Amino acid sequence: xxxxxxxxxxxxxxxxxxxxxxxxxxxxxxxxxxxxxxxxxxxxxxxxxxxxxxxxxxxxxxxxxxxxxxxxxxxxxxxxxxxxxxxxxxxxxxxxxxxxxxxxxxxxxxxxxxxxxxxxxxxxxxxxxxxxxxxxxxxxxxxxxxxxxxxxxxxxxxxxxxxxxxxxxxxxxxxxxxxxxxxxxxxxxxxxxxxxxxxxxxxxxxxxxxxxxxxxxxxxxxxxxxxxxxxxxxxxxxxxxxxxxxxxxxxxxxxxxxxxxxxxxxxxxxxxxxxxxxxxxxxxxxxxxxxxxxxxxxxxxxxxxxxxxxxxxxxxxxxxxxxxxxxxxxxxxxxxxxxxxxxxxxxxxxxxxxxxxxxxxxxxxxxxxxxxxxxxxxxxxxxxxxxxxxxxxxxxxxxxxxxxxxxxxxxxxxxxxxxxxxxxxxxxxxxxxxxxxxxxxxxxxxxx
Amino acid sequence: xxxxxxxxxxxxxxxxxxxxxxxxxxxxxxxxxxxxxxxxxxxxxxxxxxxxxxxxxxxxxxxxxxxxxxxxxxxxxxxxxxxxxxxxxxxxxxxxxxxxxxxxxxxxxxxxxxxxxxxxxxxxxxxxxxxxxxxxxxxxxxxxxxxxxxxxxxxxxxxxxxxxxxxxxxxxxxxxxxxxxxxxxxxxxxxxxxxxxxxxxxxxxxxxxxxxxxxxxxxxxxxxxxxxxxxxxxxxxxxxxxxxxxxxxxxxxxxxxxxxxxxxxxxxxxxxxxxxxxxxxxxxxxxxxxxxxxxxxxxxxxxxxxxxxxxxxxxxxxxxxxxxxxxxxxxxxxxxxxxxxxxxxxxxxxxxxxxxxxxxxxxxxxxxxxxxxxxxxxxxxxxxxxxxxxxxxxxxxxxxxxxxxxxxxxxxxxxxxxxxxxxxxxxxxxxxxxxxxxxxxxxxxxxx
Numbered sequence: 001x002x003x004x005x006x007x008x009x010x011x012x013x014x015x016x017x018x019x020x021x022x023x024x025x026x027x028x029x030x031x032x033x034x035x036x037x038x039x040x041x042x043x044x045x046x047x048x049x050x051x052x053x054x055x056x057x058x059x060x061x062x063x064x065x066x067x068x069x070x071x072x073x074x075x076x077x078x079x080x081x082x083x084x085x086x087x088x089x090x091x092x093x094x095x096x097x098x099x100x101x102x103x104x105x106x107x108x109x110x111x112x113x114x115x116x117x118x119x120x121x122x123x124x125x126x127x128x129x130x131x132x133x134x135x136x137x138x139x140x141x142x143x144x145x146x147x148x149x150x151x152x153x154x155x156x157x158x159x160x161x162x163x164x165x166x167x168x169x170x171x172x173x174x175x176x177x178x179x180x181x182x183x184x185x186x187x188x189x190x191x192x193x194x195x196x197x198x199x200x201x202x203x204x205x206x207x208x209x210x211x212x213x214x215x216x217x218x219x220x221x222x223x224x225x226x227x228x229x230x231x232x233x234x235x236x237x238x239x240x241x242x243x244x245x246x247x248x249x250x251x252x253x254x255x256x257x258x259x260x261x262x263x264x265x266x267x268x269x270x271x272x273x274x275x276x277x278x279x280x281x282x283x284x285x286x287x288x289x290x291x292x293x294x295x296x297x298x299x300x301x302x303x304x305x306x307x308x309x310x311x312x313x314x315x316x317x318x319x320x321x322x323x324x325x326x327x328x329x330x331x332x333x334x335x336x337x338x339x340x341x342x343x344x345x346x347x348x349x350x351x352x353x354x355x356x357x358x359x360x361x362x363x364x365x366x367x368x369x370x371x372x373x374x375x376x377x378x379x380x381x382x383x384x385x386x387x388x389x390x391x392x393x394x395x396x397x398x399x400x401x402x403x404x405x406x407x408x409x410x411x412x413x414x415x416x417x418x419x420x421x422x423x424x425x426x427x428x429x430x431x432x433x434x435x436x437x438x439x440x441x442x443x444x445x446x447x448x
Numbered sequence: 449x450x451x452x453x454x455x456x457x458x459x460x461x462x463x464x465x466x467x468x469x470x471x472x473x474x475x476x477x478x479x480x481x482x483x484x485x486x487x488x489x490x491x492x493x494x495x496x497x498x499x500x501x502x503x504x505x506x507x508x509x510x511x512x513x514x515x516x517x518x519x520x521x522x523x524x525x526x527x528x529x530x531x532x533x534x535x536x537x538x539x540x541x542x543x544x545x546x547x548x549x550x551x552x553x554x555x556x557x558x559x560x561x562x563x564x565x566x567x568x569x570x571x572x573x574x575x576x577x578x579x580x581x582x583x584x585x586x587x588x589x590x591x592x593x594x595x596x597x598x599x600x601x602x603x604x605x606x607x608x609x610x611x612x613x614x615x616x617x618x619x620x621x622x623x624x625x626x627x628x629x630x631x632x633x634x635x636x637x638x639x640x641x642x643x644x645x646x647x648x649x650x651x652x653x654x655x656x657x658x659x660x661x662x663x664x665x666x667x668x669x670x671x672x673x674x675x676x677x678x679x680x681x682x683x684x685x686x687x688x689x690x691x692x693x694x695x696x697x698x699x700x701x702x703x704x705x706x707x708x709x710x711x712x713x714x715x716x717x718x719x720x721x722x723x724x725x726x727x728x729x730x731x732x733x734x735x736x737x738x739x740x741x742x743x744x745x746x747x748x749x750x751x752x753x754x755x756x757x758x759x760x761x762x763x764x765x766x767x768x769x770x771x772x773x774x775x776x777x778x779x780x781x782x783x784x785x786x787x788x789x790x791x792x793x794x795x796x797x798x799x800x801x802x803x804x805x806x807x808x809x810x811x812x813x814x815x816x817x818x819x820x821x822x823x824x825x826x827x828x829x830x831x832x833x834x835x836x837x838x839x840x841x842x843x844x845x846x847x848x849x850x851x852x853x854x855x856x857x858x859x860x861x862x863x864x865x866x867x868x869x870x871x872x873x874x875x876x877x878x879x880x881x882x883x884x885x886x887x888x889x890x891x892x893x894x895x896x
Contacts, residue, residue: 013878025896043810046873059812297878298868314896319866326870335870362491364507398846400870401880405850408867409857418767419856420746422774422783422848425494430461430745432849448473448762 004029006311007088007101009078009247011035011065012044014278014300014307015107020067021308029312032071032099034078034090040065042133045297048160050136051143052167057133081251083271103273103311106248106261107304110241110279110295115177118152118239121214126221126234130157131241139236143168146233150174150223152211154181156327158238159194162203163329165236172203173230175223177210185325186388187340189355193372193390194334201331241295243280256282260293265317267307275311277303284320287339287385287407288347294323324404326397333396337404338386341376352379354441358433360394362425369393373433375403375413375441382412382445395427399434413441452477454759455536455549457526457695459483459513460492462726462748462755463555468515469756477760480519480547482526482538488513490581493745496608498584499591500615505581529699531719551721551759554696554709555752558689558727558743563625566600566687569662574669574682578605579689587684591616594681598622598671600659602629604775606686607642610651611777613684620651621678623671625658633773634836635788637803641820641838642782649779689743691728704730708741713765715755723759725751732768735787735833735855736795742771772852774845781844785852786834789824800827802889806881808842810873817841821881823851823861823889830860830893843875847882861889 006022006029008015015033022029035041042061049055065072076092081104089098112129114122121127128139143149143165151162154176162174176183180191181198199205206225213224214235223230243260254262254270260282267275278300285292299321306318326335344351355374362368371394376386387403389396406415416438423430442448454470454477456463463481470477483489490509497503513520524540529552537546560577562570569575576587591597591613599610602624610622624631628639629646647653654673661672662683671678691708702710702718708730709717717724726748733740747769754766774783792799803822810816819842824834835851837844854863864886871878890896 043812043873045871046810046812049873055812055814296871298871301878302866302868309896322868324868324870326872326875328872328875337868337870362494364491364494364503366503395843395846397870397872397875398843398849401846401867402850402853404869405853405859405863405867406857408863409854409859411853411857415853415856418750419849419853420750420770420772420785421852422772422785422845423493423745424774424776424845425491425497427774427776427845430749448757 002028004102005100006031006103006105007099008033008105008107009088010107010109011041012107012109012278012300013297014304015105016041016066017301017304018105018107018275018277018308018311019065019070021305022311023067023069025309025314026312030071033065034073034076034088036075036077038075039063040072040074044131047130047133047136048157048164050133051140051161052164053140057137061133078247081247083251083274086273103275105307105311106269106274106276106280107278108244108247108280111244112237113242114237114239118211118214118237122237124214124216124221127214128234128236130161130236130238142234143170146170148232150221150230150232150235151238152223152235153238153240154205154207155185155238155240156182156325159198159327160329161236161238163198163201163332166201166203173232174198174203174205175209175211175225176205176207178208180207181205182334185336186334186390187342187353187374190334190372190374190388190390194332197332197390197392241279245280248276248280256291258293266310266315267303267318275307277307283318286320286322288349289320290347292321292323294321296323296325298324322404322407324400326400328396331392333392333394334390335396335400336386336388337400338384338407339376340386340388344376344385350379351376351385353377354437354444356433356437356440358436359429360391360433361427362429365425367393371396371399371433373399373437375416375437377413377441379445382414382441382447384411384413384416402434413438414447417442450476452550453548454479454551454553455547456481456553456555457536458555458557459489460555460557460726460748461745462752463553464489464514465749465752466553466555466723466725466756466759467513467518469753470759471515471517473757473762474760478519481513482521482524482536484523484525486523487511488520488522492579495578495581495584496605496612498581499588499609500612501588505585509581526695529695531699531722534721551723553755553759554717554722554724554728555726556692556695556728559692560685561690562685562687566659566662566685570685572662572664572669575662576682576684578609578684578686590682591618594618596680598669598678598680598683599686600671600683601686601688602653602655603686603688604630604633604773607646607775608777609684609686611646611649611780614649614651621680622646622651622653623657623659623673624653624655626656628655629653630782633784634782634838635790635801635822638782638820638822638836638838642780645780645838645840689727693728696724696728704739706741714758714763715751715766723755725755731766734768734770736797737768738795740769740771742769744771744773746772770852770855772848774848776844779840781840781842782838783844783848784834784836785848786832786855787824788834788836792824792833798827799824799833801825802885802892804881804885804888806884807877808839808881809875810877813873815841819844819847819881821847821885823864823885825861825889827893830862830889830895832859832861832864850882861886861893862895865890
């Protein structure tokens with residue numbers, strides 16, 4: 001059997017998983033990985049825990065690749081893809097080189113992004129982005145010598161960073177341009193609940209507040225928001241990520257209008273020998289079948305699996321993503337999966353939604369609280385299209401994952417009512433909040 | 449509209465839920481509830497928390513019925529059902545009485561049971577059963593003045609009681625006649641994992657150890673197990689419950705050979721005007737459609753709902769139960785749903801099972817641990833038939849509930865692989881243990 005060369009560029013969740021599946025499912029494959037970091041991989045979702053000190057940077061860095069037997073290059077950047085000759089050119093600690101490929105996997109992930117007017121601010125002193133363990137250490141070091149911080153952007157990373165900084169004793173401002181925190185991920189009504197919980201921690205939250213400028217003044221930064229000027233020792237820009245697709249663009253691969261790589265159901269790019277997975281692709285929404293972008297580790301993992309199996313000779317379609325997400329700390333738990341109402345309406349879909357509040361644990365337990373659950377559904381047949389949850393200490397990941405399983409199975413709200421859930425007062429009520437919202441919807445649909 | 453009289457005997461989970469649904473969904477119904485306790489309801493699953501002192505007895509007692517507008521009799525026993533004249537006779541604090549019914553709901557629950565040779569021991573001093581808050585208080589009071597206790601029966605109640613007593617500083621022996629702890633609920637291989645965790649707490653566990661006698665000697669109790677004699681200050685008999693169906697038997701309703709009331713898909717007894725719900729019925733297993741008994745609050749709740757809706761004029765079938773259960777404390781989490789392998793094989797079904805160990809949270813988290821997951825499946829089509837989980841601090845209820853939803857949807861192990869789950873290092877790994885076991889089974893079935 002002749003050897004098959006598989007080159008993987010980038011060893012985040014997507015690249016790591018693709019490498020593992022090719023290695024484990026293809027005997028004749030040789031897997032070569034290029035990673036620009038000086039170590040194979042780190043765990044980006046734990047960066048806020050490094051800022052707070054809950055974890056040390058070395059806890060979240062892996063010194064060895066996750067799969068043995070890979071040809072692995074660290075501190076090495078791929079500089080060019082030559083599709084005609086099926087070669088990649090790279091530059092590493094030992095100089096430049098080139099390597100041929102039979103299949104190539106693009107998994108270079110994403111890079112921090114700031115909206116136009118703030119791009120320049122990224123060059124100021126004491127402005128940080130949070131993408132790497134080194135960033136987290138720099139922010140922590142600065143925070144330990146500071147009193148006031150501004151976090152711009154109230155997505156998951158922004159919220160976690162703000163809470164971590166607040167835990168370190170800083171006065172923290174969290175500023176969001178859009179209507180509510182976690183825009184995109186949650187509908188504004190559920191975002192508002194998360195917003196209130198974050199404020200209860202002591203973080204000052206401003207929504208609908210685009211930052212108009214960030215300037216330096218006497219060693220401080222001044223963040224201008226609407227009529228207000230906030231002075232801070234430093235600023236963290238958590239305004240989002242953009243796909244790291246310059247290399248792909250230069251190679252002439254098809255991108256969408258926002259610069260994400262287009263892939264087919266097998267996760268092949270416009271060049272069928274080249275696959276792409278993770279943050280840098282535009283993929284398929286499981287519910288609608290429409291293109292979507294989801295810069296989350298869960299879909300990157302599943303995409304890496306599918307691409308790896310396809311390279312190994314299986315023919316597997318990627319079914320699309322429901323993008324389940326969770327932000328769960330000691331006193332804040334929010335999550336969602338599938339379509340939000342906002343997104344469905346933007347797509348012109350006729351959906352309905354119901355939001356309820358119900359006990360996460362029985363009311364008599366000392367740590368009992370009510371969880372907010374919102375379900376987006378198709379009123380014509382009761383099919384569940386999406387769900388959101390917000391609470392302080394409830395088991396949000398349980399609700400999100402159960403909804404993910406149900407939506408994948410094209411289940412209806414009736415299934416929320418008839419799914420039996422485990423009961424023990426220490427962890428759950430005899431009927432889940434999902435039962436409560438399901439029954440409320442059934443009643444509204446006159447289907448009880 | 450003429451009034452319809454609905455009489456409910458017993459206000460546990462099943463009776464309470466039936467009462468709520470009749471009241472809320474039937475305008476012309478008058479709901480009369482008879483409860484022999486001096487208060488409407490308590491939360492039996494929290495009794496071990498009363499023994500340990502985590503909760504006070506008053507925390508788990510409800511002084512008012514859970515639904516307003518019921519005609520409610522406490523401290524009142526129904527002494528006879530006259531089916532011919534559709535009347536029940538009762539005896540309460542104000543003497544005897546009778547009331548007519550259009551529909552009757554039997555929800556008298558269960559009463560502690562001990563196997564033949566130990567029945568007599570129940571009459572000794574310092575032998576306890578655990579069914580009511582008063583029992584829990586008596587056990588706690590005794591425990592606070594004792595050094596050694598024996599718990600007979602390692603079902604959920606026995607295990608929780610043993611751990612609660614151990615928390616109070618006692619030397620505790622937990623004795624089980626069958627092969628492993630949680631017999632029936634778990635396969636022995638998963639039971640053995642729970643067994644080891646319970647022993648790590650410091651409880652002494654004996655399995656395959658039927659108690660041959662319990663006798664008194666110098667104010668102590670002597671429990672004889674195999675060749676051993678264990679001396680203890682007191683003994684808790686957690687050897688199970690039997691259905692409280694004397695009244696139903698006297699009324700001539702059909703019972704099965706073990707004394708459970710038979711019901712049809714609408715939860716009607718052999719008398720179509722009389723419904724029965726909860727611990728005292730033999731119901732349907734969702735997976736096999738065969739008769740099953742499950743003395744758990746979750747199915748009692750769903751049965752109460754169905755019976756209540758049917759009395760209110762809806763025609764709802766009870767789909768059967770998957771009997772999801774969970775036992776989740778600070779350092780012990782076990783659970784299960786659907787068929788065990790043991791049970792499937794007893795029924796002559798050709799099933800396969802796979803048990804794996806996989807990270808509940810990422811390996812780098814300080815509180816990370818691996819969860820044991822076992823899946824029982826149909827090898828002909830990969831359909832999931834049951835699942836079990838055991839670990840110390842993992843999110844067992846999440847796995848059990850997700851499996852419950854999948855089994856209800858007749859899903860296959862492929863769904864375990866393709867269900868996207870939410871990721872955040874504080875609560876979950878990027879791929880769930882359910883993914884890991886699902887993929888292992890797919891590989892074995894050569895379906896990857």
